[in-house]
Amino acid sequence: MSTPFNFYVRVARQYTRIGWVRKSQFRWEFVNQVVMDCLYYLSFLLTFQILYGLRDDLTLAGWTRDDIRVFLGMAFVTDAFMMTWLGQSWHFGDDLKAGNLDAFRLRPGPVWFTYSFQRFSPEGLTNMLVAVGLLTYGLVRHPAIGAADLWLVPLAFAVAFTAQAALVVLLQGLEFWAVNADLSRFFSQIFTQISDRPLDVYPRGVKRFFIWAVPIGALAWFPAGVLVGRHGALFVLGYACLIALFAVAAGRLFARGMRRYESAMS
Amino acid sequence: MTASQDPARRTFWPLLRQATAYELRKQVAFRVGFVVRELGHGLVEPLVMLCVFWALYRSAGEGAVLRGWTFPELVQYVAGLLVVRKAMFHNRALDLSTQIFEGRVTKYLVMPMDYFVLAVARFTQYTLLQLGIGALTWTIGALVAPEHWLFPVSFGACAGALTLLLLGSWCCFLVYYILNALAFWLDVVWSLLVMVWFVISFAGGALLPVSQMPPVVFRVLEYGFPYWTISAPIEVLMGRLAAADVARGLAILAVTAALLEAVRRVVWRRGLARYGGAGM
Numbered sequence: 261m262s263t264p265f266n267f268y269v270r271v272a273r274q275y276t277r278i279g280w281v282r283k284s285q286f287r288w289e290f291v292n293q294v295v296m297d298c299l300y301y302l303s304f305l306l307t308f309q310i311l312y313g314l315r316d317d318l319t320l321a322g323w324t325r326d327d328i329r330v331f332l333g334m335a336f337v338t339d340a341f342m343m344t345w346l347g348q349s350w351h352f353g354d355d356l357k358a359g360n361l362d363a364f365r366l367r368p369g370p371v372w373f374t375y376s377f378q379r380f381s382p383e384g385l386t387n388m389l390v391a392v393g394l395l396t397y398g399l400v401r402h403p404a405i406g407a408a409d410l411w412l413v414p415l416a417f418a419v420a421f422t423a424q425a426a427l428v429v430l431l432q433g434l435e436f437w438a439v440n441a442d443l444s445r446f447f448s449q450i451f452t453q454i455s456d457r458p459l460d461v462y463p464r465g466v467k468r469f470f471i472w473a474v475p476i477g478a479l480a481w482f483p484a485g486v487l488v489g490r491h492g493a494l495f496v497l498g499y500a501c502l503i504a505l506f507a508v509a510a511g512r513l514f515a516r517g518m519r520r521y522e523s524a525m526s
Numbered sequence: 527m528t529a530s531q532d533p534a535r536r537t538f539w540p541l542l543r544q545a546t547a548y549e550l551r552k553q554v555a556f557r558v559g560f561v562v563r564e565l566g567h568g569l570v571e572p573l574v575m576l577c578v579f580w581a582l583y584r585s586a587g588e589g590a591v592l593r594g595w596t597f598p599e600l601v602q603y604v605a606g607l608l609v610v611r612k613a614m615f616h617n618r619a620l621d622l623s624t625q626i627f628e629g630r631v632t633k634y635l636v637m638p639m640d641y642f643v644l645a646v647a648r649f650t651q652y653t654l655l656q657l658g659i660g661a662l663t664w665t666i667g668a669l670v671a672p673e674h675w676l677f678p679v680s681f682g683a684c685a686g687a688l689t690l691l692l693l694g695s696w697c698c699f700l701v702y703y704i705l706n707a708l709a710f711w712l713d714v715v716w717s718l719l720v721m722v723w724f725v726i727s728f729a730g731g732a733l734l735p736v737s738q739m740p741p742v743v744f745r746v747l748e749y750g751f752p753y754w755t756i757s758a759p760i761e762v763l764m765g766r767l768a769a770a771d772v773a774r775g776l777a778i779l780a781v782t783a784a785l786l787e788a789v790r791r792v793v794w795r796r797g798l799a800r801y802g803g804a805g806m
Contacts, residue, residue: 292717299721303728310739311582314592321581450570457574461581 263369271369272377279380293383297343298390301336304456305394308332321460326402327488328458333395334487335456335480338420340391342428344384345377349428353442356435359523372429372514404489415496416483419503423478426507427451429514436517455479471499478503565659568611575733576604593738598674599764603735605667605676606760609660611732613691614755615699617719619652620645622706627713631801642703642794649699653692679765686772687759693779694755698726700786707790710797731757737766751782 312318312325323331348355352375355361364371399405399413431444455476459467471477482499485491491499583590583597590597622645625631634641668675678684705722709715727733730752737744737757747753754775761767 288712289714289717292715292721296717296721296724299724303724303733306728307733310734310743311578313740314582314738315586315590317585318582319585320578321584446566450566453571453574457578461577463577 263373267369268373271374272380275378275380280382290383293343293381294386294390297340297383297387300339301332301390301394304332304335320458322490323458323460326398326404327484327490329398330395330402330405330488331398331458331480331484333391333398334416334420334484336391337388337395337417338424338479338483339452340384340388341421342384342424344381344388345379346425346428347381347384348379349376349432349448350445352432352444353435353440356439356521361518361521362523365518365521370511370515371518372432372511376425376428376432399487402488405487409487409489412486415500416486419478419486419500420480420483422507423475423503426503426510427474427476427479429507430510433510433514433517436520451476451479455481458484472502475499475503475506567616567656569608569663571732572604572607572611575607576601579604579734595735595738600735601674602676602764603760605664605674606763607732607756608667609664610691610756610759612656612660612663613653613695615649615652615695615702617702617705617723619648620699620702620706622703623709623715623719626707626709626797626801629802635798642790645699645703649696653695676760676763678763682769683762683765686769687762690754690759690762690772690775690779693776693783694751694759697751697779697782697786698755700783700790701726704786704790704793707793707797710793710800726752727756729753730755731760735761737761749778751779754779 308325308328311320312328320328355375361371361375364375367374399410428444428448431447435441435444451474454462454470459470459477459481462470467477471481478499482491486496579597579600583592583600586592595603622631631641634644664675668677678687701722702719705715705718708718712718729747729750730736735757736747736753739747758767758771758775762772
């Protein structure tokens with residue numbers, strides 16, 4: 261029996277309310293997390309500013325300084341989505357070991373959703389505003405992007421957010437087969453480090469792997485490419501469909517993993 | 527009651543088989559965890575950085591020199607970074623703030639010892655393990671790609687770089703210890719720790735060599751301990767910095783370590799005075 265869409269909305273609304281209540285206990289931590297992410301953004305902006313400042317005519321595998329502004333904006337937006345909604349994934353390995361998924365099995369809804377989306381983060385939402393601001397600045401400064409291209413922004417966001425959620429669910433699903441290995445946290449960090457740069461800078465085989473096999477290209481490379489006009493219409497359509505299939509596959513893998521779940525696993 | 531009727535005997539073999547498989551799986555998972563956490567730590571970011579520089583220097587043209595660095599020199603820098611990043615103390619090895627938050631420090635306070643010794647033991651274990659893994663990483667790189675790899679210019683350079691790295695790593699440890707101890711006041715300090723790591727890695731040269739940054743930025747950052755912990759040891763190994771620079775770096779690190787130690791003592795003493803002992 262499929263879960264009605266309204267269910268996801270109602271649960272997400274409750275998680276949002278709980279997130280605000282939880283965060284009101286640690287106000288200083290709220291400020292720290294906002295500043296932390298701003299420093300993260302700043303370190304990237306400065307690094308690329310310095311790299312492009314080494315000489316006037318430099319590009320990064322065809323990405324100009326204007327393109328990179330849009331790319332970084334998109335990378336920050338995706339990261340802020342992760343921080344806002346998917347922060348619990350950092351604790352999945354520990355929760356799996358301790359048997360903390362029991363309560364989620366009893367809830368009337370898919371475990372991948374009720375577990376992964378449970379930790380709504382108000383500070384993540386605040387950083388989302390900063391990230392959207394940086395992306396907007398990048399779009400406005402880009403000479404080849406006009407008002408007629410703005411309809412592509414929702415498409416870029418939809419693909420990036422779907423891919424981010426699917427990736428989190430996929431990595432969590434793999435942990436059922438390697439309890440205590442901290443796979444999801446480790447790979448999540450690695451994939452973030454790789455996807456925070458345009459995939460074109462990597463050797464061809466690596467680039468293809470991260471576009472087609474583990475599609476982390478959908479986190480920033482693809483959506484930013486859509487916005488700056490680097491991808492053809494057919495590729496855009498095909499890749500969006502691929503990400504939808506990837507999300508379904510990730511959900512199925514997680515459900516299979518749940519069948520291996522033994523409450524306290526080690 | 528016969529053997530076939532006794533439930534404990536009937537379930538013995540199936541249970542033994544299942545429990546053995548479970549224990550084996552658990553052990554293998556712990557090994558995977560070790561490989562992932564310890565061997566894999568700090569490997570990917572330098573390689574990502576190398577790819578970015580590769581793309582950048584390709585667009586700059588053959589034999590380009592960008593602010594004093596050629597591409598082969600940057601490859602050597604990244605090779606050094608692979609080892610230095612591993613050996614440098616990382617906050618993941620310290621869980622003091624969690625212990626304070628959950629009130630678990632209490633049991634150590636009643637023991638006739640200084641709690642700090644336990645943290646120093648953690649630093650020692652981390653450093654020994656990561657130096658071993660770093661040496662292994664360096665050996666593999668030297669065997670696989672000797673023409674691109676970083677080989678120390680002299681034994682003296684190697685000793686100087688190692689001393690800088692260890693003293694800088696000690697400064698990192700003290701910084702993280704102080705930040706963890708702020709949990710006496712702030713309860714949760716996770717984001718502070720991550721924030722400081724961003725600053726240390728940028729100011730130290732984990733994203734690009736500090737000497738390749740604009741001169742005005744370099745002149746500021748060369749007075750900070752992160753530069754002498756990450757970037758400088760690699761440049762010493764490459765022969766870009768001389769013995770006089772090493773001496774200057776050691777002086778900066780020694781003064782920083784002394785200041786941090788004084789701050790650590792004050793923060794710990796005042797924090798303990800606030801400590802309720804029960805946790806949250």
